[in-house]
Amino acid sequence: MVTDTFLARVIAMLGDPPAHHADPAAWAALETDLGFSLPEDFKTLVDGYAPVKVNGHLYLDHPATDRWNLGTFIRETSEAWNQIPWDDDIEGDPRAALGLADLEFGTERGLTPIASADSGQTVFFARSPEDGRTLLFVEDGDGEFSMYSMSLSEWLYRYLVGEDMAGPNSSYFYPGPVVLESRPMEPDEEIVRRHGPERGM
Secondary structure, rough: OOOOOOHHHHHHHHHOOOOOOOOHHHHHHHHHHHOOOHHHHHHHHHHHOOEEOOOEEOOOOOOOOOOOOOHHHHHHHHHHHHHOOOOOOOOOOHHHHOOOOOOOOOOOEEEEEEEEEOOOOOEEEEOOOOOOOOEEEEEEEHHHHHOOOOHHHHHHHHHHHHHOOOOOOOOOOOOOOOEEEEOOOOOOOOOOEEEEOOOOO
């Protein structure tokens, strides 16, 4: 039974989760490799729907699939971001909130990429060094970060209802049901589009 309010709201918008690839062992292996745990609500959504493209822009990968593999996405994206020579003038600099002298990606105390969008944004998960609460940082594609002190479920809910969740003037709102597109497991596999329930918006 889902007790998280925002998680329940997101599931209500996306519809019954098909959960084609749900696999606790895949999560255990990924978190062992990372050296830390990922948020439970994030894992619930990924297990329920991923690999998936949501409303034409947002990608969620899964740790149990060969293609669109979440572990590969985290590792390769973190490696790429760790090679960027960051200067001292970053808009929305995450270092102050995380207590870091230098930006770190894919580490327990740093930023872990968990989702991306074809519009250029990357969503990073982190934990507050003060109390361990979830922090999300969204990079807008141009090196500017926006911090959201909330769960991935709350962030996704607000994203889907059209709030600015990647910085100012970043909203994408599409009225009607949420559109979910499958990610093909084979090169010649067709993309399957389905819609969530009517939302009254």
